[in-house]
Structures are given as structure tokens and as C-alpha cells.
Amino acid sequence: MIWKLWRADRTTPPDERPARPPTEAAARDHGRPGATPHERPGRRLPGGDDRDQDPHGLTAALRAAAGRGDAGLQTAAALLIELDTTSAIRALGTELQLIIRLDDRARRWFWPADHPAKPVMGAASARLRDGDAGPVAIALASMHADGRIRQAAVDRMASAPDPVWTPFLVLRAADWVRDVRTPARTAVVDALAVADAPHLAAALDMSLLLRERQLGHFAHAQAVAGLVVARPPVRDALLLAGPAIRRRFVFALGQGLGWWSPERLESLARGDRDRAVRAGAAEAVCRAAVWSARDDLLRELTRSRYAQVRGLALTGLVRLGRYAAAAEFLDDPGDLVRAIARDAARRAGLDALAHYRAAVTALASPPPPTTADTAATSDNTTATATATATATATATATTGNAKSATANTTVATADVMVSTADVMAIAGLAEAGTERDAPLVHALLTHPDARVRAAAVRGSRLLGVLPVALLLPLLRDPSAAVVREASLALRPLPRAVPEALIPELLADARVEVRRAGYRLARARGAAVALRAGRALTDDPDPGLAARVRSDLATRADLPAPPHQNLRR
Incomplete structure (x- = not known):
């Protein structure tokens, strides 16, 4: 009936059709x-x-x-x-x-x-x-x-080629109706024959999303063929812009076919915005640097802001036997970079664990008062402020001349200068140390710097030795990061947290404390989690309220308390 009405309407002369309002x-x-x-x-x-x-x-x-x-x-x-x-x-x-x-x-x-x-x-x-x-x-x-309407639309698009039609033609090239699929595939082939960037980019982007379909292989094969025969400027344009799925595919194909010059790979390795492209380029650059023994290039990449690139560069230095240079990154912010540096230190005959212990011990010990500090204390308030500002400026200037700005960022907290390397030393000790090193880490749970406290909680969790009495007060720490780390550390020990403390955490004015209380309530079982969820259904924080409502809707799927062999 629909077909008859449609045919009757199409056969009616245009001047006899009723005008649409x-x-x-x-x-x-x-x-x-x-x-x-x-x-x-x-x-x-x-x-x-x-x-x-x-x-x-x-x-x-x-x-x-x-x-x-x-x-x-x-x-x-x-x-x-x-x-x-x-x-x-x-x-x-x-x-x-x-x-x-x-x-x-x-x-x-x-x-x-x-x-x-x-x-x-x-x-x-x-x-x-x-x-x-x-x-x-x-x-x-x-x-x-209606397949006849799809076919008519494909004919209209094919009659006026334009890059805006290409995604829709690629979609119809995988249509299940042959009369729709055939003209769409013809239009895709004609569009890709132009071999310009707009048509090729549109076809490649859509075909990458449809290539797993039963009939999506044709458009994808045509797009890849067009990419292979495209001019180098077109390939570069497709590589440097567009969605991540296209850039990764173009990079991988070009890397296999040898399209990219060393300069292009170095540029991508230094600062490409996509993690996969950046890592692939850095791996290729570091491999070539090892083959050609280019220490200078590897040392330059070790100063990258991306831990993945620094890790690849350090691996290259280790393969070249530059163990001492690689061991300088024992306090790097990247976990993998620290692991590579510890292996390099072992090969160089250095004791990485002793380095970490010394750094953590020095961080836990307050610096002795200097003569300038004593004079400033006996002077007036103006002189004290001037001396503090001068000392801070001097320390900042000294830090600015350090080898790596990433690893030596210094922050003054309560007259204590703490650098990122000091904080990373705690993580390194937790990764390489044993339970005998736990007291060194526990001594930092009351440090005035929030980054140090958070790293100490995280280190205690990695060492498997949790001082519950010291962790419970940190659930109300002024730093949100410390509160989160404390709740994560106490979650495997739900019975160690007093049950009366959870409602107090749920009623706190700070959202990070309420999140910690809800996290601990979920660890105690479905009944406690249900009571906590009812209290937080209308939480002022929309993210926490949405999570609670989602958990209540799937209450039967609440995870059981984790079981870990942790030593208190």
C-alpha cells in the first residue's frame, strides 16, 4: 500500500499535486x-x-x-x-x-x-x-x-560530488540492498579518484568505523588504496589532523611503508597530542638512535614531559650501556621510568634502595635552624618577611638551574622546601623496599606538605603495612588527595574503621570526605552501603549523587569487600 501511494504521488504531475502548507x-x-x-x-x-x-x-x-x-x-x-x-x-x-x-x-x-x-x-x-x-x-x-528512497538519495548525492556526501555514501556502500549499495560504491570510487584530502579524509574516517561490518570491507579497501597512492602532502595532512582513529591508522600504515622521515618522527615523539602516535614515533626514534649511537638525541628525549617517551629514551641509554646517565632518574614522576632507572643503577653498581632510604630519612628530619633564621626570629616582622622571601627566591632560582624541571619542582610549605623528587623518593622506596622500611614512610604521615602525606599513605599501601591509628585522622585531612588515598588504603580493612565513623563522614560538609565515607561504606557490605546510599541520594554534589543512584539501582551488583593479605 505504501509503495502504491508513493508511486501514485510520483506519477502525478507537479502542477496537480496539492501544495504543502x-x-x-x-x-x-x-x-x-x-x-x-x-x-x-x-x-x-x-x-x-x-x-x-x-x-x-x-x-x-x-x-x-x-x-x-x-x-x-x-x-x-x-x-x-x-x-x-x-x-x-x-x-x-x-x-x-x-x-x-x-x-x-x-x-x-x-x-x-x-x-x-x-x-x-x-x-x-x-x-x-x-x-x-x-x-x-x-x-x-x-x-x-524504504530502500527506494535511499537509492534516490544516493543518486542525488552522486550527481553532485562533494566531500560532505562522502560519509553518507560510505555508509550506504555497506547497505544490505544491492540497488542501494552498488551506486553508492560507484560514487565512493569516483570520489576517491579525485585523490584530494577532503574526500579521502571523509572516506577513511567513516570506513574505519564500518570496516568490521559484513559489507564494510569495500569502502575501507578503497580508502586504503587511495591513501597509498596519495601525494605526500595529503598523507601529512591526514596524519597531523583529524580524529585519533584516523591518525593512528595513517601513522601505523606509513610506518610500515616507510613514509615518515626522521625529522617527522622526532617531531611526533617530542609533542604529539595522541598517546599512541607519540609512543610509536618515540619508539622508532629511540630504536634508530640506538642503532646510530646518538646519545644526544636520547638525552634530549629524557627531558620530555611525557613519562612514556622518557621511559623509551632511558631504555635506549641502557642498551647503549649508559647506566650512570639512566640512573639519574631514580626520582622520576613516572613509575616505569623509575623502574628502568633502578635496573640501570643495579647494572652500574649503585644502591637504589639506599638512595631512597636516605632521601626519605632526610625528608622526615626537619632541617636545622640556620644563622639567618635565628637573626630573622630576633628581628621585627618586616625583616622576617624579607628574609623568607629572599630564601624562597634563592631556592627557586637554584631549582630552576636543575637538570629536569619536571623532577625538581619545589614548593614551600610551612617553611619546608619539598621538591617533586622528594615526593617520588617515597614512591620509589615503597616500590623497591620491604616491610622493614615501613617506619620511614609512616613518619611522613604527619608531614606539613600534603603531597608528602598522600605519597606516604600510598607508600604504606604498597608496602602492605597500614597503621590504622595514623590513617583514620587523615580521612578528614585538609587535602582532598590525602583523604582519597586514606580511604583507598583503609578499604581492604573495613572492620578496622569504626562503624560510627561512617555516618559522620557521610554528613561532612566536604564532598571528598563524603566520597571517602561512601567508599568505606561500600566495603563493609550491601547493608551498610544501602544505608549510606539513602543518605546521599540527594547529595549537593551531582557526581556523587549520580553514582549513588546508579549503585542503588544495581544494589545486587555491589562488590564484596576485597580480600588482601595486608599486615597492620
């Missing part, structure tokens, strides 16, 4: 009653261009709507069909996951007669049928449940 949105956009969709100022037909319109606001609106499930997708589709401009289709073309979700949901919207989103798809197909479809209407029509 102007939509409220069309009249509002044009500013006068009775305005038709043709007269909307923002409208662009295929081949038009309105790049001067900023689509960023629309992109944000689409992302916000898509995050609200099926209702949000309906809102996004309604917003797009109302605009129906080139800027709207460009904004949609940057959200590939949204396109795939719309394609999946659009067919389900068509069949229920009373579905709220059915008018949107009906408007798109009607505009396509009447020759009045804008770019968004054509794109939405290509997702219609």
Missing part, C-alpha cells in the same frame, strides 16, 4: 507568513556553499542532544531538518558516530505509526520526492527505511 519554522525564518522552504534565507541546495556560517554552535548542540539517548537523536534530527543548510550538513559530517546512530535509529522510527520522529523522516523523503531537498534532507533520506 508552509511550515511554522519556514515562516519564522523568513519573517513573514506563508514563506515557503525555497525562500528560507539560510537554505543552500546541493552545490551551494555557506562556509561563512559558524557551525560550532550547531555541533555543540548536536553533541548535547545525541548524549540523551533516542529522544536526543530525535531532537538532533528535528534540528537538522529544520535548518537544512550546508553548514548544518558540515556540522553533522564531523560527528561520524552520530551519523551511524542516526542511521541505526532512523529505520526504527519509520515503522511505528505514532512514533514522534516519523514526521522528520517523512519531511526528508517528501522534500527529496518533490525536488526541494536541501543537503540535510538528502542525508536523512539516505537513512530511510
